[in-house]
Every structure is written in structure tokens, then in C-alpha cells.
Amino acid sequence: MTGILTASDVGKSYGNGVARMAIIEGLNLSIAKGEFVSLVGPSGCGKTTLLMCLSGLLAPNVGMVGFKGQTVTAPPIGLSVVFQDYSRSLLPWKTNLDNVLFGMRRVTGMDAPQKKARALEILEAVGLTGFAGHYPWQVSGGMQQRVAIARGIASQSELLLLDEPLAAVDAQTRADMQDLLLDLAKRFDQTCVLVTHDVEEAVYMADRVLVLGPRPTRVVREIVVDLPKPRDQISTREAPAFLRARHEVMELIRSMRQGKALS
């Protein structure tokens, strides 16, 4: 398999013997450069564990994760995770600007003033002009998550792993953030893998939706979302292709929750 991010036959379990609990088993996927892929699955299927394995923060028991052709053993340069819990992911003793600069620790080929200029530029791109000197706890939840996204992009990232990044923000902010993420992905050439439990969001954002099976999880279906970009919050969500994809994903997840056999 080729692609910027690959997983071959990945398995992850906790415990041993009778207490062994398999979370992931025989999982394969490949993400092409520039793609926006959503991962959805029934609740508790191990989405977050999978994302930890893909990011190198957790080592799989079997199989291999590859990033840009290299086996992932620790979080590699060029890959960053945006966590759901932004308020715990941002460092509260650092200002928003310093949080973004913290993400640029491993960035090479820039001196300190250049890094600062770049950080301010990205903060401006996420709509936080004038909030660089604020602390994360002085701004709203949506703004905090934008700082975290800016920090991810600033780390010279090529691949963003988004772990339910919008689950904790309110509904209106959420729609704006979805469009912002799509815009940022294009503007900063980011390949994105979005883990979400929101099927509509998964379809709206993605070029491709990968549906995960129940635990121990693996990819059970791939659905290509045949919709033009840029997406539009009103017309995209009414397009027949959107509704078809949404129908397929929802039906699949419902059948899994009812414990039906999978093809």
C-alpha cells in the first residue's frame, strides 16, 4: 500500500490470557496525500485507540503503521494530533502564541523571529488576530480549539489527526469550525484524518468515509463521497450524493449496533 499514512494488519489489545481485551484486529487503511478522510464507527469501537496507534503515541501489538514510508515508532515530525479535550491539551501557563510556538519546537530552518512571524500568520489564518497574547483560559472554547489547530499546523505538519475535535464546541460554532477546517486543510496542504461520532459531519467534511466495525475494530466499508468542493453548509447537505452517503453510513452503523452479521 502506498499513501502518506498506512496501517497494515494493525492489532492492539490490553491485558493477557483470559483478561485479554482486543481493541483493534487486522486493521488496514491507506490515506493518500491531500485527502480528507473521516473515520466513523459504533460507540466504543476503539476509534480513539486507533488514532493513538496511528499517531505513534501508542504502539500496536502487531502490524505496522507507516508515515511517509517510514515505520512509526514515536510521534513523527510532520504529523500532529488535535485532541478533543482542547482545554487540557493547551498549556495554561503559556499564552496562545507561546502554545503555537511550543508546537514549533522541532521546526528547523527558521530562527526565533521567523517562527514567531509564522505563528502569528497561522493564528491570523484561524481567525485569532489580536488574541496571540491572551492565555487559552481567557478565550472561548471554540477559540481554544482553533489555537490547538493552529499549533498543529505550525508544527510543519502534513497530516492532521483530528480526534473528535468539535465534539465539545456548541452547534453554531461547530458549523463554522467545519468550514474553517476544510479551508485550512486546503490552504496549508494538510492531509486530514477526522475521527467523529457525528455521521453528518463525517460525510460533510470528507472525500472518503471509512466505517469501522465493532470491537475488535477494523475497516468494514469505504464510502467515497462524490461531492464537489468547497462544500456548503446548506446546499451540500441537501445534495443527493450527500444523502446517499449519509444513508449508507447510518444504516451500516445501525445494523452493527443491532448486532447483525456484517458482510
Next chain:
Amino acid sequence: MTIGLLAEKFRVPICIALVLGGWQIIFALGVVNEKYFPSILTIASAFWQMLTDGVVISAWATTFLRALIGLIGAALLGVALAILSDLSPVLSRGIRYVSDVLQPIPPAAFVPMAVFMLGLGTKLYAFVIILVTVWPPYLNGVAALAGVGQVQLNTGRMFGLTDWGLLWRVKLPAALPEIFTGIRYAATLSLIAVIVSEMLAGRDGIGFMIFKKAFAMRTPEVFGLMFLVAINGVLLNGLVNLLRRGLTGWHIRMMERPE
């Protein structure tokens, strides 16, 4: 200006006036024998006399410096022990046992043993102060380091921090506010340990002077010296707060922000 605003503005002098006034009323009522409960004026004049002869000033400085140096040493040692405990579960259990045994022993009980082992002098003070004062920074440090969130640690690792980098750049900054709670408590303990050691085994310092004056039944002087001890406490707390504001000002402002 309303009465409330005036009270708010002059709260410090008002409190002092209330305490002094209350004292004078108890004195005037004659509930306690005058010999043991002198009037404010008697205490003030005895205190002034001690100040002018200079002995008390040097005793005051000596006691304050002992408490301060002891506190610094105990805080550094306590945090170092907490870091060791965080790095190794085996060490953590070992230090915990030692702390469980030593912590309940009051400062006064350490002094006779310290006199046999170390004689009278600096070593004795260092020994007693550290054994009494080291525990709050250590215990708070252990709890604070263990309480650093997994998301914060994952964030640090994602941006390439090694274990040492995580300790210095994520764990310690995150733990510092809680560590300072321990250090503030330790400041009080340090002062207690110094005064007790000076009383039981000292040749100088405020504690020694209090003991001497008390045996001579010089009650006004004893009260004056106690006032100096209180000032020492306020000064020591002030220094700790200054450092706390400097190092963890973000946390204080975060806690004080309006919702």
C-alpha cells in the same frame, strides 16, 4: 463615601485598632492578673527598650535567616524527592514509608536526639528544620506530579519531548501551583521548628530570648518578642507569595478570573 467603602479602604488600621482595643478592654476588666496580661502601653515601652539596645534586632535577623534558609533547603529537597518518586515507583514507596514514620513527630521531639548527634549549632537547626518542613512540599509535589493530565503528556510527546523534557516543560510547570500550596504551609512549619529549636537548644535567636525572658517572668518582653515572631511569619509568607506570583502568576489569574 459610604461607611462600607471607608471600612474597605481602611481595613488594615481598623483590624489593628480592634485587636489592640480588645486587648485593652480585657486588661481593664482585670480578668487576668496584670502580671501575666500587661497593658498595651507596658508591652510597647518594654518592646521599645529592647529594640534600642540592639540585641533583639540581631536575634530577630538570626531567627529569620534560619527559618528562610531552612525553608529554601526543605522546599528544594521536598521537590527533589517528589521528582524521584515520580520517576521510580520503588523509590516512591520507600520515601513514602520514611515520610509516614517521621512526619507525625513534633519538632520538639527531634531536638534532644539532634543535640546528641550534632551538638549545638547550625547543623542542629538544619537537621530539625528540614525533618519537620520537608513533608508538605514533598507530599504536594507527589500528588501534583501524579495529577498531570494524560492529554497534556500526550501533547508534549507529540511535539517530540523526551522524558526529561516532559518533566521540565510540562509536568513541573503544571505541578508548580500545587507545590506552592505545600511550600506556603512549610513556611509556617519552618518558623515553628526554628523557634522550638532555639528554645530547647539555642544560644541566640528569638526563641532563646523568649525562653530566657519567660523564666525571668518578664511578661511584657515575652509579648513583645512574640510580636516579632508574628512579623517573621508575615515576612516569610510575603516572600513565598512574591515567588509564587512570579512563577505561577498565570494560575492565580486563572483562578481569579470572573466566569
